[in-house]
Amino acid sequence: MTFAMPRLSFLGAARTVTGSQYLLEANGTLLMVDCGLYQGEKALRLRNWAEPEFDPARVRWLILTHTHLDHVGRVPRLVKQGFRGCIFCTPPTRALAELMLKDSAHLQKEDAGYFNRKGYTKHKPALPLYDEQDVEDALGLFEETPLGEERELTKGVRFVFRDAGHILGAASAEIIVGGDGAGVNGREWRIVFSGDIGRFDAVLAKDPEPAPDADFIVMESTYGSREHDETSVLDQLEAVLKSTFSRGGVLLVPAFAVSRAQQMIFLMEELVTTGRMRPFPIHLDSPMAVDATLIYSRFPDHHRVSLRSIGGGSVLYGKWVHLHKSRKESEALNEIRGPAVIVSSSGMLAGGRILHHCRVRLPHAENTLLITGYQAATTLGRALLDGARRVRIHKQEVAVRAAVDELRGMSGHADSSELLRWLARIEAPPRCVFITHGEEESAFALAERIRKERGFKTHVPSIGESVELGTSE
Numbered sequence: 001m002t003f004a005m006p007r008l009s010f011l012g013a014a015r016t017v018t019g020s021q022y023l024l025e026a027n028g029t030l031l032m033v034d035c036g037l038y039q040g041e042k043a044l045r046l047r048n049w050a051e052p053e054f055d056p057a058r059v060r061w062l063i064l065t066h067t068h069l070d071h072v073g074r075v076p077r078l079v080k081q082g083f084r085g086c087i088f089c090t091p092p093t094r095a096l097a098e099l100m101l102k103d104s105a106h107l108q109k110e111d112a113g114y115f116n117r118k119g120y121t122k123h124k125p126a127l128p129l130y131d132e133q134d135v136e137d138a139l140g141l142f143e144e145t146p147l148g149e150e151r152e153l154t155k156g157v158r159f160v161f162r163d164a165g166h167i168l169g170a171a172s173a174e175i176i177v178g179g180d181g182a183g184v185n186g187r188e189w190r191i192v193f194s195g196d197i198g199r200f201d202a203v204l205a206k207d208p209e210p211a212p213d214a215d216f217i218v219m220e221s222t223y224g225s226r227e228h229d230e231t232s233v234l235d236q237l238e239a240v241l242k243s244t245f246s247r248g249g250v251l252l253v254p255a256f257a258v259s260r261a262q263q264m265i266f267l268m269e270e271l272v273t274t275g276r277m278r279p280f281p282i283h284l285d286s287p288m289a290v291d292a293t294l295i296y297s298r299f300p301d302h303h304r305v306s307l308r309s310i311g312g313g314s315v316l317y318g319k320w321v322h323l324h325k326s327r328k329e330s331e332a333l334n335e336i337r338g339p340a341v342i343v344s345s346s347g348m349l350a351g352g353r354i355l356h357h358c359r360v361r362l363p364h365a366e367n368t369l370l371i372t373g374y375q376a377a378t379t380l381g382r383a384l385l386d387g388a389r390r391v392r393i394h395k396q397e398v399a400v401r402a403a404v405d406e407l408r409g410m411s412g413h414a415d416s417s418e419l420l421r422w423l424a425r426i427e428a429p430p431r432c433v434f435i436t437h438g439e440e441e442s443a444f445a446l447a448e449r450i451r452k453e454r455g456f457k458t459h460v461p462s463i464g465e466s467v468e469l470g471t472s473e
């Protein structure tokens with residue numbers, strides 16, 4: 001009997017950073033890894049609407065590395081298009097995915113409504129990519145798989161998750177196809193998908209587990225050509241807090257609801273518990289961030305906050321942390337005076353409650369706005385970082401007299417050296433390392449570095465490229 005060689009197709013996040021999606025054809029079945037949204041430029045976003053190059057009903061399994069939308073954001077769309085297989089992810093990813101996908105469906109609906117009102121659409125009416133029901137249908141297919149537990153999907157196909165750091169629940173997936181009685185003459189292929197690799201010694205997230213020996217490795221390269229700033233995040237944060245509080249001000253922190261908001265609370269708690277600062281109130285004002293914080297607290301083994309040392313409670317909602325979900329509570333924050341911190345979303349000031357806090361706080365010199373992450377061009381966050389002294393918020397002109405500062409070194413992605421460190425334990429050279437999930441410049445720079453420093457064969461695939469793994473010597 002003859003068997004086809006496994007075939008790997010790069011359907012997204014190839015020479016770009018969003019739309020992660022890989023398809024592995026082995027032993028006559030289809031297995032997908034990640035199913036993410038394209039984000040950013042319009043030409044990329046239009047890809048979210050494209051008809052799939054494969055029959056979704058033929059895909060038996062979908063393995064999700066983590067819950068960022070550029071890795072899971074098209075899952076409800078896939079289900080709407082006929083996928084009925086099993087979706088595997090770690091338990092925290094399952095919990096966070098519910099939050100992220102429901103929010104995503106809500107945003108899709110808002111966008112469609114906006115396009116319809118403005119007449120910005122060729123399709124009448126403009127429709128969301130998926131709705132709440134599609135999300136519910138997708139969530140019904142999820143199956144949790146803990147880190148480190150090998151799981152057999154069928155004879156000749158199994159996989160195991162390993163901690164990738166990065167964000168709560170994030171994992172790399174090692175997929176093993178072939179082997180005893182299956183595949184080509186009992187031959188086995190080990191293919192490791194890195195997912196997004198976190199930093200070593202990161203805030204909150206654990207260190208990524210290094211890659212094991214494998215035949216093929218598919219790895220991300222977001223920071224493939226760059227190194228992160230070495231300055232201490234805690235030192236920077238302490239300085240900003242102290243200068244703001246000495247003016248009697250409030251520190252305003254825009255933060256993504258999942259991960260960055262929890263990291264910021266963790267850092268501030270650390271400054272207090274180590275005696276570097278006296279306690280001060282921290283207000284977390286975002287329903288989604290509050291839900292995410294409770295999920296972080298449910299999975300203490302998956303990050304650096306241990307519940308045991310603090311009597312069963314979590315520092316993430318400790319004594320000085322106030323969680324606000326209702327609009328009324330949010331509005332009440334207008335009255336508070338410093339010293340105090342308000343953490344709210346969205347992280348790029350593209351919407352959400354942070355805008356209303358900016359409108360209230362930016363005109364006053366005692367306050368500080370602290371940017372904690374990447375700000376895309378044309379966002380309000382970028383304009384403020386670039387020194388704008390007047391901005392428009394909710395159709396109102398707002399004078400900026402508050403200080404605007406930036407916290408460096410908070411990236412959730414390993415830098416170039418850390419990506420090499422992730423490969424450090426590999427002894428037998430893989431047959432090929434495929435470099436994905438990075439802009440061309442980063443991807444090629446990392447490919448070159450791995451070739452030079454490790455002597456491994458590398459390849460930077462294009463979107464839509466398909467490789468037969470048996471012959472890729």
Ligand SMILES: [Zn+2]
Pocket residue numbers: 066068071166167196
């Ligand atoms: Zn990610």
